[in-house]
Every structure is written in structure tokens, then in C-alpha cells.
């Protein structure tokens with residue numbers, strides 16, 4: 001191991017040691033991934049719910065709202081939160097618990113990944129998820145039966161808001177949960193990569209649905225406009241035959257399904 005690689009390992013090792021010492025039994029519990037996913041959804045969504053509730057009274061944020069004539073109500077937010085709770089209790093936790101019973105967790109590695117390994121693995125997992133969901137998403141829009149039975153729930157709102165990222169059928173939540181959990185395992189990634197990927201996927205999914213085009217949003221600073229974010233996904237809810245990718249834009253550009261604000265009309 002050369003000196004730069006070993007120094008990269010050293011960056012994450014104290015954090016990893018702390019996790020192993022303080023939380024090794026907790027992270028191996030079947031409750032951990034469910035709590036991580038649900039608390040991520042709540043923490044990432046809540047600040048934007050506050051911005052939504054301030055509405056037009058807070059011009060600083062309201063000026064960036066994409067569909068200014070459509071404001072989410074408290075009732076709409078509550079329905080989404082309850083649907084997320086229902087899906088996690090009825091579908092996600094029993095599945096994770098069954099999987100935990102059938103395949104008891106293996107012991108965690110002693111070494112942390114290097115920063116480069118973590119970043120590379122995270123990017124690889126996100127790109128794989130992006131392709132998987134793109135194909136799934138196109139299929140569930142092109143096939144009327146699949147759309148009606150599975151994906152239509154998510155299109156209940158033409159103007160997305162943060163809590164609506166998990167306004168999903170149980171089957172759709174299970175599918176995306178399966179990929180975000182299994183991709184890092186299948187690719188042989190470090191557990192820290194898996195947890196980082198899970199949280200990042202949830203954050204990016206909330207970011208897709210915030211309904212605001214902030215100047216500091218990731219899609220404004222990502223190179224070559226290849227990250228979709230809130231603007232691209234808001235347009236998908238307005239024009240459901242476009243912008244199928246969940247995170248990036250390259251598959252929509254390659255397949256001719258990309259739509260920008262100037263092309264909307």
C-alpha cells in the first residue's frame with residue numbers, strides 16, 4: 001500500500017472504528033436499514049415541507065418554486081407520510097426481517113474503505129440504479145396495466161413536493177429498495193458504501209421532488225448538465241412521457257426522452 005492510499009484509509013478509519021465500537025450490534029439488526037431509510041426520508045423532506053408551508057410569505061424561497069400555482073396542503077403531506085409509514089411497516093420491515101432470519105449478517109470488516117474506493121463504489125452503484133430504474137420506469141409508463149396497477153399512485157400529484165418522493169405503491173418501494181440494497185452487495189462493496197448509497201439515493205429522490213429550482217441545486221452545478229434533479233423530475237410529473245431517469249440524464253438523452261423547461265410547451 002503506498003502512502004497516499006494508506007492516508008486515504010486513515011481518513012475514514014476513525015469513523016469506522018467508532019461505528020464498530022459503539023454500534024456494531026445495532027447496524028446488524030434488521031431494524032437498522034428500515035430506520036436508516038425512513039429517518040433519511042423524514043430528515044431530508046422536513047426542511048422543504050417548512051419552505052412549502054411558508055409559501056408565498058417567504059419570497060426568498062418562493063421565487064424558485066417551479067409550479068407557483070400549485071402549493072401542497074398539510075393534508076397532502078400527511079397522506080404521503082402515512083403512506084410511507086404504512087409501506088415501511090407492512091412491506092419493508094417484514095421483508096428485511098425475513099431476509100435477516102434466512103441470511104444472518106456476516107461480521108463487519110475491520111478496515112474502512114479508502115475515500116477513493118468509497119466514492120468509486122458509490123458512483124458505480126448510483127449509475128447502476130439509474131439504469132435499472134430508467135428501464136423499469138419506461139416499462140411502467142408504456143404498459144397501461146403496469147402503469148395503472150403499480151406506478152399511477154406516484155403520479156397522483158402533477159406538482160411534486162418533498163414528502164411525495166415516497167408516494168409510492170408498496171411494490172415500487174420494494175423494487176427500488178431491493179436495488180439500492182442489493183446492488184452494493186452484488187458489486188462486493190464495503191458496508192459503508194451500502195449505507196452511504198442508501199442515504200444518497202433517498203436524498204436524491206427527495207431532491208427530485210422538492211418542486212424548487214434553487215440556484216445552488218445539484219443539477220445547476222453538476223458538470224455538463226448530466227444530473228436531472230428537481231427540474232427534470234418536475235417536468236416528468238407534468239409530461240409523464242419524458243425524463244424517466246431518476247438521477248442522471250444520459251439515458252434520457254441517448255433514448256430521446258429528455259425534456260427541458262424550454263421544450264415543455
Ligand SMILES: [Zn+2]
Nearest residue numbers: 154160209233
Ligand atoms: Zn416522482
Ligand SMILES: [Zn+2]
Nearest residue numbers: 137141151240
Ligand atoms: Zn413516472
